[in-house]
Amino acid sequence: MYLCDIGNSNVHFFKEGRMWAVSVPEFQHFSTQEPLFFINVNESVKPWLVGKKNYVDLEPYFAFDTIYQGIGVDRVAACYTVEEGIVIDAGSAITVDIMSGGLHLGGYILAGLSAAQEAYASISPRLDVRINPNITLDALPQKTADAVSYGVIKPILLMLGDTCKEKNIYFTGGDGKFLSRFFKHSIFDKTLIFRGMQKAIAHSGLVQEG
DSSP: EEEEEEOOSEEEEEETTEEEEEHHHHHHTOOSSSSSSEEEEGGGHHHHTTTTEEEEEEEGGGGOOOOTTTTTHHHHHTTTTOOSSEEEEEEEEEEEEEEETTEEEEEEEOOOOOHHHHHHHHHGGOOOOOOOOOOOOOSOOOSHHHHHHHHHHHHHHHHHHHHTSSSEOOOEETTTTHHHTTTTTTTEEETTTHHHHHHHHHTTOSSOOO
């Protein structure tokens, strides 16, 4: 059995405790006869998934208590095993969702580190620099490369800090481990979305035990 998280750029797989990723074009050459349970936020992939009988879209099987309109299934899956706390998926975008007593209270979206880097590069070639994750944030930068890194990272941390305060924070995503180190009550779990998918499968009866 495969679990599959289909994003806009990459597709992440989970099988028997192992995780790996392929590009969206590579995924469209993937084939298996085993059951494959997926979530998908990529509209371009939907036609390719039609008719694959052993591929199961998990989106209808999440019983998720929220009034948020248009929330992505990837965010739902990330929140699905969290009763209380803040769920942050730090990828191309940084999604922030607040859970309380199993109820989704709402959330917001920030540009991710790579997206912010691309935005600076579009302003001027002089601002086309790599984000330095080791930038010192308690002193003003004295060169342009550091100024860009400071301008990207510090506002994100201030925004998250204002939201999270003393709550438990559950980080996932490519930049989740990096961001988690700035917060005392944080947990980095790269399998958070897949654990949510597993819970949806268990509650749905899609897989019969034994």
